[in-house]
Amino acid sequence: MPQVTLTVNGKTSTVEVEGRTLLVELLREKLGLTGTHVGCDTSQCGACVVHVDGNSVKSCTMLAVQADGSSVTTIEGLAKADGTLHPMQEMFREHHALQCGFCTPGMVMAAVDLVAKNPQGLSEEQIRHGLEGNLCRCTGYHNIVKAIDAAQPLMHAK
Amino acid sequence: MNAPFEGIGASVRRKEDLRFISGRGNYTDDINRPNQTYAVFRRSDRPHANIISIDTSAAKSAPGVVAVYTAEDLAAIGGLPCGWQIHSKDGSPMAEPKHPVLAEGKVRHVGDPIAVVIAETKQQARDAAELIEIDLQDLPATATVTDALKSGAAQIHDNAPGNVCYDWHIGDKEATEAAFAKAAKIVKLDLENNRLVPNAMEPRVAIGDYDRHTSDYTLFTTSQNPHVIRLLMGAFVLGLPEHKLRVVAPDVGGGFGSKIYHYAEEATVTWAAGKLGRPVKWTADRTESFMSDAHGRDHVSTAEMALDAQGNFLALRVNTLANMGAYLSTFAPAVPTYLYATLLAGTYRTPVIYAEVKAVFTNTVPVDAYRGAGRPEATFLLERLVDTICHDTGFDPVAIRLQNFIPKDAFPYQTPVALQYDSGDYFTTMEVAMKNADYAGFPARKAAAAAKGKLRGIGISTYLEACGIAPSAVVGSLGARAGLYEVANIRVHPTGSVSVFTGTHSHGQGHETTLAQLVTSQLGVPFSQVEIVHGDTNRIPFGMGTYGSRSLAVGGTAMVKAMDKIIAKGKKIAAHLLEASVDDIEFADGSFKVAGTDRAKTLSEIALTAYVPHNYPITEIEPGLDETAFYDPANFTFPGGCHVCEVEIDPETGVTSIVNFTAVDDVGRVINPMIVEGQVQGGVAQGIGQALLEHAVYDSNAQLLSGSFMDYTMPRADNLTNISVATENTLCTHNPLGVKGCGEVGAIGSPPAVMNAVISALKDYGVRHMNMPASPEKIWGIINAGRKAAE
Numbered sequence: 001m002p003q004v005t006l007t008v009n010g011k012t013s014t015v016e017v018e019g020r021t022l023l024v025e026l027l028r029e030k031l032g033l034t035g036t037h038v039g040c041d042t043s044q045c046g047a048c049v050v051h052v053d054g055n056s057v058k059s060c061t062m063l064a065v066q067a068d069g070s071s072v073t074t075i076e077g078l079a080k081a082d083g084t085l086h087p088m089q090e091m092f093r094e095h096h097a098l099q100c101g102f103c104t105p106g107m108v109m110a111a112v113d114l115v116a117k118n119p120q121g122l123s124e125e126q127i128r129h130g131l132e133g134n135l136c137r138c139t140g141y142h143n144i145v146k147a148i149d150a151a152q153p154l155m156h157a158k
Numbered sequence: 159m160n161a162p163f164e165g166i167g168a169s170v171r172r173k174e175d176l177r178f179i180s181g182r183g184n185y186t187d188d189i190n191r192p193n194q195t196y197a198v199f200r201r202s203d204r205p206h207a208n209i210i211s212i213d214t215s216a217a218k219s220a221p222g223v224v225a226v227y228t229a230e231d232l233a234a235i236g237g238l239p240c241g242w243q244i245h246s247k248d249g250s251p252m253a254e255p256k257h258p259v260l261a262e263g264k265v266r267h268v269g270d271p272i273a274v275v276i277a278e279t280k281q282q283a284r285d286a287a288e289l290i291e292i293d294l295q296d297l298p299a300t301a302t303v304t305d306a307l308k309s310g311a312a313q314i315h316d317n318a319p320g321n322v323c324y325d326w327h328i329g330d331k332e333a334t335e336a337a338f339a340k341a342a343k344i345v346k347l348d349l350e351n352n353r354l355v356p357n358a359m360e361p362r363v364a365i366g367d368y369d370r371h372t373s374d375y376t377l378f379t380t381s382q383n384p385h386v387i388r389l390l391m392g393a394f395v396l397g398l399p400e401h402k403l404r405v406v407a408p409d410v411g412g413g414f415g416s417k418i419y420h421y422a423e424e425a426t427v428t429w430a431a432g433k434l435g436r437p438v439k440w441t442a443d444r445t446e447s448f449m450s451d452a453h454g455r456d457h458v459s460t461a462e463m464a465l466d467a468q469g470n471f472l473a474l475r476v477n478t479l480a481n482m483g484a485y486l487s488t489f490a491p492a493v494p495t496y497l498y499a500t501l502l503a504g505t506y507r508t509p510v511i512y513a514e515v516k517a518v519f520t521n522t523v524p525v526d527a528y529r530g531a532g533r534p535e536a537t538f539l540l541e542r543l544v545d546t547i548c549h550d551t552g553f554d555p556v557a558i559r560l561q562n563f564i565p566k567d568a569f570p571y572q573t574p575v576a577l578q579y580d581s582g583d584y585f586t587t588m589e590v591a592m593k594n595a596d597y598a599g600f601p602a603r604k605a606a607a608a609a610k611g612k613l614r615g616i617g618i619s620t621y622l623e624a625c626g627i628a629p630s631a632v633v634g635s636l637g638a639r640a641g642l643y644e645v646a647n648i649r650v651h652p653t654g655s656v657s658v659f660t661g662t663h664s665h666g667q668g669h670e671t672t673l674a675q676l677v678t679s680q681l682g683v684p685f686s687q688v689e690i691v692h693g694d695t696n697r698i699p700f701g702m703g704t705y706g707s708r709s710l711a712v713g714g715t716a717m718v719k720a721m722d723k724i725i726a727k728g729k730k731i732a733a734h735l736l737e738a739s740v741d742d743i744e745f746a747d748g749s750f751k752v753a754g755t756d757r758a759k760t761l762s763e764i765a766l767t768a769y770v771p772h773n774y775p776i777t778e779i780e781p782g783l784d785e786t787a788f789y790d791p792a793n794f795t796f797p798g799g800c801h802v803c804e805v806e807i808d809p810e811t812g813v814t815s816i817v818n819f820t821a822v823d824d825v826g827r828v829i830n831p832m833i834v835e836g837q838v839q840g841g842v843a844q845g846i847g848q849a850l851l852e853h854a855v856y857d858s859n860a861q862l863l864s865g866s867f868m869d870y871t872m873p874r875a876d877n878l879t880n881i882s883v884a885t886e887n888t889l890c891t892h893n894p895l896g897v898k899g900c901g902e903v904g905a906i907g908s909p910p911a912v913m914n915a916v917i918s919a920l921k922d923y924g925v926r927h928m929n930m931p932a933s934p935e936k937i938w939g940i941i942n943a944g945r946k947a948a949e
Contacts, residue, residue, distance in 0.1 A: 018281065034188035035181020037411070039359045040444035044867035047359060075181035089179040093171055096836045100666030101178030102360040102411025108179060124880075131875035135867070137359050137412050138666045140843025140904075141875040143836060 004068045008033065009077025017064045024048045024059035026067070027074060035075040035105050039135065046134030049106035050074045056113035058106075058133070075105035078112065087154035088112045088147070097147035099138035107134050111148045115155050124149065165679035166895075169832035172671040173690075174664070183409045186363035186380050191437035194365070195224050197427055198283035199440070200273040200290050201449065202265035205521040205860030206299035206312060209263055209272065213291035217275055220289055222282030225434060227426070228273045229260040235429060238420055239394040240486040243637040244324045244495055244517070252324035252517070255315035257485035257524075259395065259422045259429075265294065266314055266484035267521050268862050269449025274426050276438055299521040301856035303458050303479035306520045314484060314519045323482050323491065323517035328499045328575055334512035337473030341464035345547045350929045351535045353456035353481070353854040354847075355870055356528045358665075360411025361442040362451065364424045366431030374402055377428045381407040382417045382663050383703020388695050389640070390420040390488065396429055400695075403428075407693040410665035414844070415527040416451045417665065418705050419488040423450075448865040453854055454528020456481035457494065457535050461543045463508075469553045471506055471562050476513040476539065483524035490526045491517060496636050497532030497624070497706075503573035504540040505584040505620045505798055506562045511574045521860040527705065529844055529905040533623040541619040541910035542927065545917065549926055555618055555914070556597075559588065563620075570891075577624055579796045581888040582824060584620055588800040590886050591618075591822035595802035603804070613807040614817075615919025618800065619911035625899040626795035626890070627706030643790035644708070645700045646716035648677070648724055650783040652769035654762030655687040661701010662713035663692050667901060668833045669709060675829050676714055676895075680721045681761060682748020699786055707899025710829065711795045715893045719787035727779065728764045734775045735759055735767060795890045795898040799823035801842070801907035803915040812938025814850055814916055820882045821907065826890045826898030834900045838883045841904020847873040848905075849912035849930050871931075 005014040008031060015030045027033045027050065038060060039047035048059040051073040078086045088108050091097070098104040114130040115122065122130065127148050128141070136144060164170050177183050214226040237256040244252045256262075261272045273290050277283035298312040305311060306321040314321055338344060365378040375398055381387050384405040391405075392398040410417060427438040442450065458479045464472040480494035499513040548555045563584045564571050571579045592598075600616045607614040627633075630641035647659040656677055662669060674688040691697055701713075725745045732750035733740040742753050751758040759767075767774060768783040804818040821838050828834050851871040855863045864870040889896030909930060916932045917925050923944040928936060 020281070028188075033181070034185075035183070037185070037360070038187070039361065039411075040867050042444065042866050042868050044872075045359065045444075075179075079180055085179070092179050093175040096172065096832050098175060098178055099668065099836060099840060100359065100412040101174070101183050101409065102185065102358075104178050105181050125876075128875040128878075135359060135872050135874065137357055137414070137844070137872070138840045139836060140839040140841075140873075140881055141878055142839045142843075142881050145875065145880075 002065050004064050006067050006069065007071045009073060019065065021064040022060055023062040023064050023067050026064040027059060033074050033076055037102055037105060039102065044135065046110055047103050047106040049109040049134065051109060051113060056110050075109060078108065086112065088151045091147040091151040095143045095147035095150060097139060097143040103134060103136045107136060107144060110134050115148060115152050119156055121152055161684070164685035165675055166829050168675065169830055170671055170675060170685060172668050173674065174668065174670045185360055185409045185411055186365065186378050187441050189365060189378050189408065191365060191367050194437040194439050195276045195278060195434065196280040196283045197274050197276050197430065197438050197440040198280065198287045199271045199423065200275065200287045202261065202268060202270040202272055204265060204294050204296055205268050206297040206314065207265050207294035208297065209261060209265065210293040210295050212273060214273060216289040216291070217286040220282065220286035222278035223275060223286045224278065225276045225430065226273060226290065227430065229258055229262040232259050232429065235259060235425065236395045238422060239390055240491065241488045241639050242492040243639065244326055244491040245637065246324045247327050252491055253315065253318035253322065254486060255317055259425045267523055268860070269523055270484065271422055276430055276434065299860035301520055301522050301860035303481050303518040303520065306518045314521060318519055321519045323486065323519055325516045326495055327512070327514045329512035330510050330574065331512045333510040334473045334475050337510050338464045338475065341472055342467040343465045343551060344462055345465070345543065345550050346460065346462045347543050347546045347927060348460050349539060349542055349927060351455045351457040351538055352848060352930045354454040354528055354852050355448055355854045356414045356416035356451060356454055357872060358412030358414055358416055361444055361447045362417065362421065362423065363441045364427045365437060365439045366427035367437040368431040368435060370435050374404065375428055375432060376404045376406065377424055378406045378408065379424050380410050380417050382410065382413040382665055382705055384663065384693055384695050385661060385701045386703050387420050387424060391425050391428065395425045404696045407663055410663070413665045414529040415454065415531060415705060418703070419452055419526055445866055448870065449523055449862055452487045452526035453483065453523050454525065455535060456525050459539055461539050463543055463547060465547065469558050469561060471508040473510045474502060474508050476502055478513065478515045480515055480517045481520055481522065481525050482517050483520060483522045485524050487524035487526035490524060492638070493527050493532045498536050500575045500577050501533050501536035501622065501624060502540065502575055504537065505564060505622045507564045509574060513575070522856055529841065530902045533902065534906045534909060537619065537621040537906050538910045542913060545914045546927060559620055560585065577794065579622070580793060580891040582622065582796055582798045583888050584798055586886045587798065587822045587824055588620055590884060591800035591802050591820050594822060594882055594884060595804065595818060595820035597802060600804070607806055611809065613809055613919040614804065615915040615917065616802065616804045617911045617914025617918055618802050619907055619914060620800045621907040622796060622798040623902060623906050624794040624796055625707035625902060626711030626791055627708045628791065629793055630790050641790065642702055643788050644702060644712040644716045645786065645788050646713065646720045647699050647786040648717065648720040650724060650761065650765045652766050654683065654765045656681065656683050657689045657691055658717060659691045659698045660713050660717065661698055661703065662709035663704045665704070667704065667709060667837070672710065672829050672833055673714065673717060676717055677721070680718065681724065683761065707901040710895065710897045711890065711893055711899050712789060712791050714895055714897060715791070716787050716789035718894050719789050720785045723785035723787060724783060727783065727785070728761065730775065730779050731764050731767055732759045735773065792892040795826065797823060797825045797898040797900065797903050799903060799907055801911040803911040805912065805915040805919055807919045807937060809941045812934035812941060814932055814937065816846060816879045819879060821904065822884045822886055823900065823903045824887050825885055825900040825903060826887055827896040828885060828887065834885065835883045837900045838904040839881045841902060842881050842908045843873050843878055845905045845908025846878060846912055849909045849932060851877060851931050853931050
């Protein structure tokens, strides 16, 4: 079986996978990082979004072998080592941007990348457009949009 | 500095969020048991067929396969039970065909499970499932209620002649006909309520586990009601007593009704774990969810209103055909009867009503309660009918509603369809909604939109719903096979912190926060010192779970009753310690006080005394401070309100944009305003989804066409807008908190508001009615046909 070496949340691991193993399966089943979720089988829902080399990626769309040599950040690795939450996590809580919490890890990871890549600032419409790849069934997105908007100045102030 | 207020009425930030935002939730698929195996189901790809043969030999010898089972292997276990029995007009009980765990002799819908493969890895199970050879002999199939009722239609069950499950009615037929005979005007509308797929973001998962040494079974499952699953699966399917079956529903990623029911996969993995002596895990992929989670809605109705010359409603007559799907799901028969037809008075004082409901089997996934369950269907029918009356007669949609509302002083109000509303004020919710939506300013906005070539419309809907499910004796007399009370155990620990064990279940509602606020208010215990425990039959005494907006009205009241017992006992302990009469002890702000003095003991001191009873009236009362209450509600609760939707249609594309959505709801007392707003926004989004985007489509051969997120349009962030939410509350009169429920109101009130707005925007094109969803294709077709006719 192929071997994959990758750095996840700062820790380097080498694991054996089948050729067909998806990155999300590697994260959840081989590394026990169950914060990344699987909500569909057609790459539509975005519950599995992680960062691969600084870009948000649907980890159900990427084979584990494709991530060989990459640096991956999952929701578990977003807060600082001392437990201080990322501003996006803080704002999701402050603005009640989650209910059941299942889409939340993917939503937060997608939102972090969206805001980070747009230092000029995003309008509400642009945030909504930027969330097209992530489904939430609980919130109606209203508070997710508010939380991301509120996180913008906090992230850019750093 | 004063501590922040964290009791009833405060928008406390949620306790549960910290684990969810940091990836430390514990959903069922996150659980793995030692020595676990994996189950994959082989499902029917045909809607209706006889099973001629199943050859599992190749699958059984495939790498990693532990076992392959079919219905033959499960012969000793029961079918999946139905929790409700409806009687037809003639008094006969509904047709209740067996719902086998794995298909027996026949498959009846696409997705019907035929066999299960259990292997060392999921991939091995998946590969082996494809090696099962199944010989099916196709039978004619039917997907719609109208087709299923045609003479000569394929018979889906031998013991349901004509595919009829029941033919039921409610109301006064003669009085209704007499009123129609005298009417100045009769307005009739044919309408459909589109079939939906609930699509909670977390797919269903079930893990069965068995301990050979103790013969204890455990099922971890994505359920809204673990005790109900224990009852149904233990007693009716597997024959396991309660003390040998533990059901755990940990963090659950949304339900919306679809995770109420007992499903075949739960029974299969639990049974197989016992057979193999190893844990068996099944995780649905989304494709399976589409063809195995209970669907929602799917009604075909005719509604007729009789009016006098002034526009007063004289009588309502309704005929509805309700699609049950291929088998009866747990609550399915109750949805189009006691959760639908009993709601047909709505907010109106219509004096007589007669409704007939025929439930019909088809070759589709079973249909059951989905967010709102029956009440959205009733509201859609009524509110579309009212706007159609205005279309046909020229009455104003606002004026005719105000004229026919149940007056404010008429409560308690007995409807002609069984329910008695305890409280409500439809005038105020409508007045505030119109103000918040700037209804008066609409003509100017319409003109401005027209100047840009856009079509603007505005729509109102008012609604009434019955939730807080449910008074057991009432639902028992209507056919429910279980009680619907709720249970709470309040444990004050020796140092004064509190654990609450509730039979309700949170799968997004935020119970760990809202229910803790009840304790903070009633017992004066700091919010941080309260823990809410739910979702495990081994930890919680009993419970009926969460659905029908019942958790606060029923479960919260059970907590209040248990806390009353804590206070009563605490008073006796305090009286002893303070050397006063029990009658002189008052409890407020967490402290027991001798009335009129400053002599007091805190709840913590009382708790410590109760657990360390050195100076204690031990001959009079028991040690400990731990009380349980069962609460059975006196009535349903009746939230109501008004939703106003404003849309803009692009005539070039037929795309409808929601430009404003305003909800004003009466949900009774609000415990956490932030959470209530979130619940309404989410419900409205699902309602907008139903109105504009979502539709579970079968082709004429009953093949499921919209079987993935590629084909079924879920609302996305850029399909929606901000949703303005406000409440104007009247208090429920029969529970101590005055609460009504907020989980479903959004999905109930919004679809007709959206559709009334769409139809208003298309007024110039002669549109009287349109079935949901109002897709761009439908709208563009109407606009284009209008243009062609004009050319």
